[in-house]
Amino acid sequence: MLRYVYANDLHKFSDLAHSMFVDRADQFKTRLGWDVDIDQSGEERDQYDALNPLYVIWEQPDGSHGGSMRFLPTTGRVMVNEIFGHLTGGVPICSPFIWECTRFCLSRDATSKVAGALMLGGGEIMRNFHIDHFVGVFDRRMIRIYRAIGSSPDVLGTEGTGRDQINVGLWEFSPNSFDMVAQRAGIAPEISRMWFDRSFGGPVDQQMALSA
Amino acid sequence: MANRINLDKILKILEATSTLEGIQDVIEKVRDLFEIDHIVYHWVDSVGEQYGCGTYSPEWVKRYLEQGYLRTDPVITGCFQRFHPVDWKRLDWTSKSARVFLKDALEHGVGNQGYSIPIRGPNGQFALFTISHNCDDETWEKFTDRHSRDLILLAHYFNRKALDFEPNRTPEQSRTLSPREVDVMTLLAMGYSRAQVAETLSISEHTLRVYVESARFKLGALNTTHAIARAMSRGLIVV
Incomplete structure (x- = not known):
């Protein structure tokens, strides 16, 4: 299932959170050879994890992490502006309708469904919070994965080659692509909606409280 | 409640504002244009400085501060350090302290419906822009469906205006075009x-x-x- 969790709530899902940061170490350090920091417990974290980002996490049936990504609003501090600003023509990306999506990560034993499910989670964020675009940083390998799940970004800028290639890309929201992403992920829109409401508080269960 | 809003007019008034007190006037105008009960804007910067303006009655503001509701208000606890807009129905009102607070808020005319937009600005600045009203769920849903995007934009422009008045603020390049x-x-x-x-x-x-x-x-x-x-x-x- 998909969970949407702010950093300051990760302690409520401590095993899931730990396995997410360990899988990030495995993906970014071990497999991709990125210059990232790993702490003593084997977790990969950077300065943006300290800014209370919102994580979208695929939880495996056994409770462990299957895949995840991290969101921050571009009106505050974000990686694309602070570290990769030179890749976007020197134009800082800043808008209440654009969020940054980084650290897209899949665990080694994630099924092919997981990437699609995460994209669907991105679609829920866009349609519920009025977000028009995600801007993100990703490596070359991800281009193929994004294409496979029917959610290819437009590349705004690129540096490096081969394994070291880093891209800044842009995703746009359209209601049509939401349905397509849901279909490819093999997840009914109603189920996706239920997971979203479970994380953000369903509008229906609170009815009583407000009218009581 | 208004169906069509001339947002351009509001933005012009906001932009022409050159004092902190002026923002209070604008917020009242915006409230009247939207034909809703209340709008409140509140911000906290990186060193804990606070500023707020809005249309709640002075009695409610006084009561809120006296009771220390900042610690129990589900709108604050549900929005602080977050960045997605929230309909109050999605917040957790189940605790006893939340229910006590809600009853008091209703008695002070805050309204039974609300929509809050948390804002993350530069240098760890946090602000909250909230609208509230008294009406049934269906009417409210129609209103927020129609206006939430404009309200998000308005919230951020209010915030930027307030940042202009921040003491000792470092001039930022963010508004000159690259x-x-x-x-x-x-x-x-x-x-x-x-x-x-x-x-x-x-x-x-x-x-x-x-x-x-x-x-x-x-x-x-x-x-x-x-x-x-x-x-x-x-x-x-x-x-």
Whole structure:
């Protein structure tokens, strides 16, 4: 299932959170050879994890992490502006309708469904919070994965080659692509909606409280 | 509640405001234009300085502070350090302290419906822009469906205005257009189509869209046409 969790709530899902940061170490350090920091417990974290980002996490049936990504609003501090600003023509990306999506990560034993499910989670964020675009940083390998799940970004800028290639890309929201992403992920829109409401508080269960 | 809002008019009034007190006047005007009960804007900066303005009654503000509701108010606990807009129905009102607070708020005319927009600004600044009203669920849903996007924009423009008055604030470059943005806006002002602008500047149309969006937000504009007009009137582009 998909969970949407702010950093300051990760302690409520401590095993899931730990396995997410360990899988990030495995993906970014071990497999991709990125210059990232790993702490003593084997977790990969950077300065943006300290800014209370919102994580979208695929939880495996056994409770462990299957895949995840991290969101921050571009009106505050974000990686694309602070570290990769030179890749976007020197134009800082800043808008209440654009969020940054980084650290897209899949665990080694994630099924092919997981990437699609995460994209669907991105679609829920866009349609519920009025977000028009995600801007993100990703490596070359991800281009193929994004294409496979029917959610290819437009590349705004690129540096490096081969394994070291880093891209800044842009995703746009359209209601049509939401349905397509849901279909490819093999997840009914109603189920996706239920997971979203479970994380953000369903509008229906609170009815009583407000009218009581 | 209003169906159609002349947001452009509101933004012009907001932009012309040059004092902190002026923001209070604007917030009252906006409340009247939307024909809703209340709007409140509240911010906390990186060193804990606070500022707020809004239309709640002085009695409620006094009561809120006296009771220390800041610690139990589900709107505050549900929005602090977050960044997605929230309908109050999605917040957790189940605790006893939340129910006590809610009863008191209703008695003070806050309204049974609310929508809050948390804002994350530069340097760890946090602000909250909230509207509230008394009506049934269906009416409220229709209203927020229709206006939430405008309200998000308005919230951020209010915040930017408030940041202008922050003491000791470091001047930021964020509102001058970058050379790339100047190029884009100039060509659009000259009547080039998006495709022509993209081709002229050797960028994709998607990249172009992001440049236009960032320029639009810097200029405090509603849409591209509005942004071009503003850039021209401020002398940022010359056609």
